[in-house]
Amino acid sequence: MAKTNGMISGLFSGMLGKEVVFRNLGDRTIACAAPGPRTKKASKAQLKNENMFRMGNRFATAVLQDPDLKAAYARAVKTRQTPHSRAVQDYCNPPVVTDVAGHHYKGKPGDIIEIRATDDFHVAKVFVEIRDAEGNKLESGYAVVQPFGTVWHYTVTAPNELFAGSRITAWAVDIPGNEGSLEVLL
Structure with missing residues (x-):
């Protein structure tokens, strides 16, 4: 995994070709190998997890529009997390x-x-x-x-x-x- 926070790369994200994925983590950009296509049919558990994460992303996108909740999730981030990923994690874990x-x-x-x-x-x-x-x-x-x-x-x-x-x-x-x-x- 390559890491950079230099002037050349700036903060960008996305896939380059089908080989490298760039992600932003705080003020750094991380490059890693792109995931390959699924070779087998997804199991029911995998589909359930995919749906949970899809709904969690929708929840996080909506809830982070509220400045107070965004600040609260930002205070609760753990290592290598963003407020968005922390909100998704909250969505996926019941009390x-x-x-x-x-x-x-x-x-x-x-x-x-x-x-x-x-x-x-x-x-x-x-x-x-x-x-x-x-x-x-x-x-x-x-x-x-x-x-x-x-x-x-x-x-x-x-x-x-x-x-x-x-x-x-x-x-x-x-x-x-x-x-x-x-x-x-x-």
Whole structure:
């Protein structure tokens, strides 16, 4: 792989013939061998990944029109990344709900349910739903993020006198709209 940041090359990108590809990385231009044509039919997994990256590119192009989000993705870039590639990465990775702490839940209004959720970039919101032992929905709503950023609190509003056997489900949503969830049985 050739690297340059000289006056002759400047910042340019694209394919030269069908042999060399030029890419910009920060203030440098990188040259590498051009990819060859696919020799086999794409598998279902490959087609799924291609579609995910195509949709991720559309998301990144759209979201980077917002100066605040562009700056946020720029602050989160890793080595050899651009804000665009960081936004694509965010699109491809859903958030994860790692814990729904229902041990403080006693079925009383005012009880706090603690949710821990992470994402490779940012968890935008956490939604909580409580169902009784028979599966009836008792309540639902959004949790409030705590100063740590990975901890969210949901304050119970509806009574649930027979809370044993109830289910608490939490969904974390990131900026691209990906969801991750976790359900606990009390």
